Amino acid sequence: MISVNEITKAYGDVIAVNNISFTIRTGEITGLLGPNGAGKTTTLRMLTGYLKPEKGSITVGDYNASDHPLEVKKIIGYLPESAPIYGDMLVYDYLAYIAEVRGISGTDRIKEIGALCGINEVMHKNVSELSKGYKQRVGLAHAMIHDPDILVLDEPTSGLDPNQIIEIRNLIKVIGKKKTIILSTHILSEVEATCDRVIIINKGSIVADDSTRNLQMSTKQGKTISLKLSGASFSDASDELKKINTVTRVAEVPSDDGLMSLTVSISGDREIRPDIFKLAGAKGWVLYEMRQDQLSLENVFRELTKGGDYANA
Amino acid sequence: MRMLNIQINKLNEARAIMKKELQAYFISPIAYIVITIFLIFTGFFFFKDFFYFGQSEMRNFFQLLPLMLAFVVPAITMRLFSEERHSGSLEILLTLPVTTRDVVLGKFFAGTLFVMIMIAPTLIYAITVFIVGSPDYGPIIGGYLGTILLGASYVSIGILTSSLSRNQIIAFMIGFAACFTLWLIDKIVFFLPNALSILDYFGSDYHFENISRGIIDSRDIVYFLSVTIISILLTVKILDERR
Numbered sequence: 001m002i003s004v005n006e007i008t009k010a011y012g013d014v015i016a017v018n019n020i021s022f023t024i025r026t027g028e029i030t031g032l033l034g035p036n037g038a039g040k041t042t043t044l045r046m047l048t049g050y051l052k053p054e055k056g057s058i059t060v061g062d063y064n065a066s067d068h069p070l071e072v073k074k075i076i077g078y079l080p081e082s083a084p085i086y087g088d089m090l091v092y093d094y095l096a097y098i099a100e101v102r103g104i105s106g107t108d109r110i111k112e113i114g115a116l117c118g119i120n121e122v123m124h125k126n127v128s129e130l131s132k133g134y135k136q137r138v139g140l141a142h143a144m145i146h147d148p149d150i151l152v153l154d155e156p157t158s159g160l161d162p163n164q165i166i167e168i169r170n171l172i173k174v175i176g177k178k179k180t181i182i183l184s185t186h187i188l189s190e191v192e193a194t195c196d197r198v199i200i201i202n203k204g205s206i207v208a209d210d211s212t213r214n215l216q217m218s219t220k221q222g223k224t225i226s227l228k229l230s231g232a233s234f235s236d237a238s239d240e241l242k243k244i245n246t247v248t249r250v251a252e253v254p255s256d257d258g259l260m261s262l263t264v265s266i267s268g269d270r271e272i273r274p275d276i277f278k279l280a281g282a283k284g285w286v287l288y289e290m291r292q293d294q295l296s297l298e299n300v301f302r303e304l305t306k307g308g309d310y311a312n313a
Numbered sequence: 314m315r316m317l318n319i320q321i322n323k324l325n326e327a328r329a330i331m332k333k334e335l336q337a338y339f340i341s342p343i344a345y346i347v348i349t350i351f352l353i354f355t356g357f358f359f360f361k362d363f364f365y366f367g368q369s370e371m372r373n374f375f376q377l378l379p380l381m382l383a384f385v386v387p388a389i390t391m392r393l394f395s396e397e398r399h400s401g402s403l404e405i406l407l408t409l410p411v412t413t414r415d416v417v418l419g420k421f422f423a424g425t426l427f428v429m430i431m432i433a434p435t436l437i438y439a440i441t442v443f444i445v446g447s448p449d450y451g452p453i454i455g456g457y458l459g460t461i462l463l464g465a466s467y468v469s470i471g472i473l474t475s476s477l478s479r480n481q482i483i484a485f486m487i488g489f490a491a492c493f494t495l496w497l498i499d500k501i502v503f504f505l506p507n508a509l510s511i512l513d514y515f516g517s518d519y520h521f522e523n524i525s526r527g528i529i530d531s532r533d534i535v536y537f538l539s540v541t542i543i544s545i546l547l548t549v550k551i552l553d554e555r556r
Contacts, residue, residue: 048408051556073410080408084401088340089333100329101409142405 007056031195083139087128133164330419369446387488390471451527459524469544
């Protein structure tokens with residue numbers, strides 16, 4: 001549906017988006033995840049035709065975005081961050097205006113979309129009088145009024161209270177059954193709750209691109225065990241530990257208390273702490289500390305967006 | 314035939330934007346304040362000498378008008394793009410399936426229509442003049458035609474300066490300075506050597522005076538149309554380049 005090829009965008013000397021490529025398939029809800037300033041909004045703005053990429057190309061449906069911007073804009077519904085809707089207009093007038101510009105006729109469509117987004121009771125209020133949650137709903141209605149194939153939402157839940165967040169997420173899920181949705185967020189749980197697929201971006205580059213389930217699986221399986229021991233050299237300990245079933249990696253962690261500090265990575269759910277205990281006893285190592293760490297999606301995200309070891313993995 | 318349809322459709326989008334902008338003017342108090350100020354000042358200058366000389370003409374009125382418009386029009390146009398930039402709604406506007414040209418045209422038509430609505434009540438003065446005397450038709454018709462042309466070119470300049478800044482006050486100041494300078498040119502040329510007197514041609518008031526004398530010359534019309542078209546094209550360019 002959408003393919004983005006090596007796009008780059010800089011503001012002056014600051015490179016906001018650096019050589020990003022990804023494809024988005026029809027019917028998926030894709031989350032663009034990253035810390036503030038990672039380049040999420042810039043990416044979405046290029047996708048929707050507000051900004052022009054300096055390099056690279058974007059194809060939406062059958063159209064190249066730089067050659068046929070109007071066609072692309074017809075396929076896409078876009079809700080920018082914090083829904084910048086004209087405050088001095090009535091909700092109904094605003095939707096009617098957007099419909100007219102988009103060449104859609106009929107009050108029926110406005111009623112229909114109003115019912116879907118749950119805004120029929122505020123149709124005759126000024127946009128500036130609405131709560132943030134309602135404003136966001138009006139924004140969604142505005143983005144969907146022409147029944148677009150693709151919906152692009154920039155931080156759709158930012159600034160909302162927890163109840164409103166859940167309402168908007170549910171709405172996105174309902175809409176997402178029929179449409180291709182791309183949303184950006186810096187909240188990890190949002191991706192877990194709503195998205196089929198996640199693209200993690202940091203400092204203008206993609207650091208991970210996988211289905212949410214795969215990422216969750218890999219993190220659930222990825223446990224590490226921290227050890228502190230004495231009485232063995234690192235190479236001996238490492239060799240012996242690697243003989244234990246499911247151990248994938250042993251790394252030495254610098255420590256300042258004269259003990260050897262190790263991190264043992266394992267795959268799968270198997271409990272190996274008894275094995276380590278028995279091994280230490282058999283080899284005559286003195287075990288000072290043993291701790292199991294659960295790697296959560298949160299950790300993966302933090303590692304990736306810090307530009308840590310996982311960024312190159 | 315298909316080409317023709319596309320052209321008409323595109324203007325439909327500009328018309329939708331124009332309608333929305335005109336509505337926005339009359340929803341907020343700004344339209345009424347601007348119109349009131351405009352009518353008070355022009356009314357004062359119309360009636361100041363009206364009973365004095367017993368002449369049924371509108372020369373005083375049209376003499377002052379270019380200066381009034383140089384001040385009032387930027388105040389009308391200052392919000393057209395600055396506000397969109399400031400609130401972020403420009404992002405929505407430019408991601409709708411509308412060309413930048415149609416966006417600018419929509420706003421330009423709204424501003425020009427607003428100027429026409431603003432000067433419409435002054436037709437009462439024209440009627441008054443016709444009731445009390447038998448004035449020359451030419452200068453009055455020419456004056457109103459000139460006002461529309463001048464108004465349109467000032468609107469396009471105001472839109473251009475509005476697209477430059479997200480701050481409405483800055484947009485207004487630059488717009489006023491630009492319109493005022495155009496008004497001033499043919500008055501400054503008086504102090505310059507004769508060889509430079511062709512600079513007259515760049516002054517808006519020089520052309521306005523010609524038209525409001527009742528002489529409708531293509532050169533004056535071309536002048537106003539070129540100022541308008543150049544400003545509109547520059548605005549489109551600025552909006553496109555800033556992306």
